[in-house]
Amino acid sequence: MLIQAENISVIRNKKEILKNVNINIQERDFVTILGPNGGGKSMLLKCLLGFYNPDFGSVTKSSKLRVSYTPQDFTVDKSIPIRALDFIMLNKSKKNKKINDIFQELNIENILNQQLSTLSGGELQKILITRSLIDNPNLLILDEPTQNLDVSGQLNFYKFLNRIYESRNISILMVSHDLHMVMASTKKVICLSNHICCSGEPSTITDDPEFANLFGHDFANMMSLYRHDINHKHNGESDD
Amino acid sequence: MIDNFIINALIAGICVSIIAGGLGCFIVWKKMAYFGDSLSHSSLFGIALGIILGFNATIGTFITCLIFAGFLSYLQNKKIFSNDTLLGILAHASLSIGIIAISLSGQYVNLDAYLFGDILTVTNQEINFFIIAAIAVTSSLFFIWEKLVLITINEDIARAENINTKIIQSIFLILLVVFVATCVKIVGILLITSMLIIPAATSRQITNSPGNMAIVSGLLGIISIICGVYLSIIADIPTGPSIIFVLTLIFVLVLSIYRKN
Numbered sequence: 001m002l003i004q005a006e007n008i009s010v011i012r013n014k015k016e017i018l019k020n021v022n023i024n025i026q027e028r029d030f031v032t033i034l035g036p037n038g039g040g041k042s043m044l045l046k047c048l049l050g051f052y053n054p055d056f057g058s059v060t061k062s063s064k065l066r067v068s069y070t071p072q073d074f075t076v077d078k079s080i081p082i083r084a085l086d087f088i089m090l091n092k093s094k095k096n097k098k099i100n101d102i103f104q105e106l107n108i109e110n111i112l113n114q115q116l117s118t119l120s121g122g123e124l125q126k127i128l129i130t131r132s133l134i135d136n137p138n139l140l141i142l143d144e145p146t147q148n149l150d151v152s153g154q155l156n157f158y159k160f161l162n163r164i165y166e167s168r169n170i171s172i173l174m175v176s177h178d179l180h181m182v183m184a185s186t187k188k189v190i191c192l193s194n195h196i197c198c199s200g201e202p203s204t205i206t207d208d209p210e211f212a213n214l215f216g217h218d219f220a221n222m223m224s225l226y227r228h229d230i231n232h233k234h235n236g237e238s239d240d
Numbered sequence: 241m242i243d244n245f246i247i248n249a250l251i252a253g254i255c256v257s258i259i260a261g262g263l264g265c266f267i268v269w270k271k272m273a274y275f276g277d278s279l280s281h282s283s284l285f286g287i288a289l290g291i292i293l294g295f296n297a298t299i300g301t302f303i304t305c306l307i308f309a310g311f312l313s314y315l316q317n318k319k320i321f322s323n324d325t326l327l328g329i330l331a332h333a334s335l336s337i338g339i340i341a342i343s344l345s346g347q348y349v350n351l352d353a354y355l356f357g358d359i360l361t362v363t364n365q366e367i368n369f370f371i372i373a374a375i376a377v378t379s380s381l382f383f384i385w386e387k388l389v390l391i392t393i394n395e396d397i398a399r400a401e402n403i404n405t406k407i408i409q410s411i412f413l414i415l416l417v418v419f420v421a422t423c424v425k426i427v428g429i430l431l432i433t434s435m436l437i438i439p440a441a442t443s444r445q446i447t448n449s450p451g452n453m454a455i456v457s458g459l460l461g462i463i464s465i466i467c468g469v470y471l472s473i474i475a476d477i478p479t480g481p482s483i484i485f486v487l488t489l490i491f492v493l494v495l496s497i498y499r500k501n
Contacts, residue, residue, distance in 0.1 A: 049400055069400035076393060080269045081448045087393065091386040091401065115448065116393075131397075141400075 001026055002065050002139050002171055003048055008057030010043055017043050018054065019195040025139060029171040032182045035192040035214070041175040042072060044192065045143055048173075065139060068132035072143040072175075074124060076116045084119065085112040088131045096134060105167070106130050106160070121148035125157055129164065140164075142174040146181070154178055158185050179215070245360055246469065252362045253465030253483070255374035256423050256435065261458025262381045263419055264440035265450065266412065269392045273437055274324055275312070278331035279420050280432040282308040284338030287354055287424070292345045298369070302421035308334065309413045335429075357428030357480030359469065366425070373422045377415050384408050389450050427480040435461065438487040445498045460490060 002025045010018040017040045025031060033041050047054050049069055061067075076082075082090075089099075103109050108130055111123050119127065125145050132140060145161075146154045158181045165172055176182050182189060183202040190199040191214050198210040205211050267276050283301040290300025308330065315326055342349050353361070362370075381388075387408050391398045398405050420432055427435050443457035468483030475482075 051396070051399055067400070069397065071394055071396040071400075074394060077269065077271075079271075079444060080389075080393060080450065081444060081453055082389070082393070082450055083448065086449055090390045090393075091398075091403070128397075 001060075002029075002062050003067070004060045005044070005048060005054070006058050006060070008044075008047055008054035008059065010040070010047065010052065011055050016194060018047070020057070021192070021196055023048075023190065023196075025171055025173055027138065027171055028169070029173070030165055030185070030187040031171075031173050031190060032186040032188070033173070033175045033190045033192050034177070034179065034182065035197075039193040041192055042143055045069075045141055045173070045175060049141065066135065066137045067139045067141060068135065068137040069141045070125070070128040070132055070143065070145060073147060074128055075148075076124070078117045080117065082116050083112070084108075084114055084116050084123075084127045087116050088112075088127060088134065092131075092134050099134065102130060102133055106133075106164075120153075122153040122156060125149070126160060129160070133164070133168075138169065139171045139173065142172065144175050144177065146176065146178055154181055161185070245362075246473070248362045248364065248367055249359045249469050249479070250466060251367050252370045253359055253426060253469065254462050255370040256419075256426050257439070257461025257465055258374050258458045259377045259415075259419050259422070260435045260461050261439060261443075261456075262378065262385075262454040263412075263416055264436035264457055265443075265454045266388065266392060267416075267433075267436045268440040268444065273433055274327050276416065276420075276433045276436050278312070278327040279305055279309060279416065280424070280429045281331040282334035282338075283420055283424050284354060284429055285334040285341070286338075286421075288338040288341035288345070291347060291349060292341060298366075298421050298425070301424055302417060304334070305417040305420050306414070309417055313410075313413065353428070354424065355428050355430050356478055357424070357426050357431060357483075359426045359479045359483075360472075362425065370422060373418055377418055380411060380415055384411055385451070388412055427483055431480050431484050434484045434487065438484070438491050439464070442487075442491040442494050445494050460487070464490060 004024045006022055007020050008018055008022075009016060009020055021040075021044060023031075023044065033044065035041050043052070046052050047059060049067065050059070076087075103112060106126065106129070108123075108126050111119060111127070116124070116127070128145075129140070129142075142161075146157050149157060158178075161172065162185055164170065174186070183206075186202060188199065189202050189205050191197040191205070191211060193214055197214050198205055198208040200208070267273060283305055286301035286304030287297045288300075289304060290297040293300075312326065312330060315321075316323060321329075339351075342351070350358075387398065387403050390401075391403065391405050391408055395405055398408075419436075423432050423435060439457040439460040440453065442460055443453045447453040447456050464483055464486040468486040469479060471477070471486060472479040472482035
């Protein structure tokens with residue numbers, strides 16, 4: 001176990017943002033949290049990170065945990081002149097010799113010398129993730145990393161993230177709205193609407209009635225079609 | 241032979257420019273221009289207290305600005321009103337109370353000197369104070385620099401990396417208060433914010449890193465102080481406005497030459 005929340009509840013303005021939420025992140029997990037706006041997704045991440053203490057319940061962290069975080073809605077104001085490289089190294093040890101390897105591995109060397117405020121949404125996300133990998137974390141927490149990306153940008157980003165997941169001994173916990181991409185790349189999905197409605201592997205969760213309640217029956221059907229389409233290659237022959 | 245009062249004025253001005261160079265960048269980055277303005281307005285209340293209770297106006301300013309900044313941060317966290325509403329109320333309330341207090345005190349006070357500054361009357365004792373303030377603020381800012389830049393770019397990332405954002409931000413506010421308290425004498429309450437913002441905004445046009453922006457901003461301040469004091473003597477015009485006039489002139493010049501953005 002890397003980090004675990006047990007029965008946490010958060011109350012803001014007399015409203016339960018989180019209600020008896022349990023979550024447990026293991027080594028090599030790839031978990032995505034889905035859910036409506038205002039469903040407490042970001043709050044859950046912030047409780048795990050320790051920004052807020054839950055009103056009830058507890059968060060336990062393993063002593064091995066080295067967490068890094070990329071926030072929602074990351075944009076940089078034009079008034080701050082800073083190169084991508086300088087931002088990555090901000091408040092980090094300048095003696096780290098593996099940095100150039102990371103730049104090479106993630107293929108971002110061509111944008112390192114550009115001003116942060118001139119980078120595209122996709123490039124910014126790459127820079128953020130690069131920065132978060134510098135201290136060799138074993139858990140990446142990402143809050144809606146693809147929010148400002150178009151569809152091809154999202155696809156690129158998930159490829160990028162999958163490469164990191166495959167090449168490192170790392171766990172990923174992510175909040176996302178891109179259901180199609182999530183179903184294809186993640187290992188476990190948690191649906192959060194103030195409480196955990198349902199959770200499980202992407203291939204089974206679309207059958208859960210709670211999933212249909214949360215995202216609408218049409219959508220659930222569409223997602224399960226999508227899943228069957230993928231499975232078709234494996235199951236098609238035996239079915240015929 | 242340069243007169244002693246001019247040398248004092250230049251030393252004081254250079255100290256203030258050095259402080260303003262670094263702090264001003266954060267004011268621009270954090271969009272705190274109105275905050276700086278309100279803080280300086282509140283300093284008149286401190287000056288009034290100093291006059292009435294008979295202690296140094298700089299100390300009075302420092303204490304009221306500190307209370308003002310703390311109170312403001314507290315109210316901002318409460319999020320009852322938007323920031324600019326809050327700043328507008330507090331700034332002008334304390335400015336009015338300050339002026340009422342001065343007029344009730346029955347003493348003659350040269351309000352012009354406080355509103356527009358009076359760098360040419362800086363005394364030898366005050367010079368020591370300016371030098372100490374410049375060294376203290378610059379070295380504190382240097383110490384928290386990277387953390388404060390990171391917080392400015394994104395507070396959540398800084399928090400996730402175990403930076404105590406509240407302490408760093410409070411240090412920044414205290415440094416800002418020190419600046420306002422020392423600078424009132426130089427350019428005056430009404431022009432303090434320009435001392436922070438104009439050099440930083442000018443420097444932004446010609447630099448590409450946070451550190452360089454602060455250094456160039458400080459240098460521009462120093463140049464403007466020297467030229468502004470000189471201009472005020474030869475043209476017999478008020479010194480504070482003269483300094484700001486030179487700053488603005490450089491800003492417009494740089495903007496027209498380097499309009500790369």
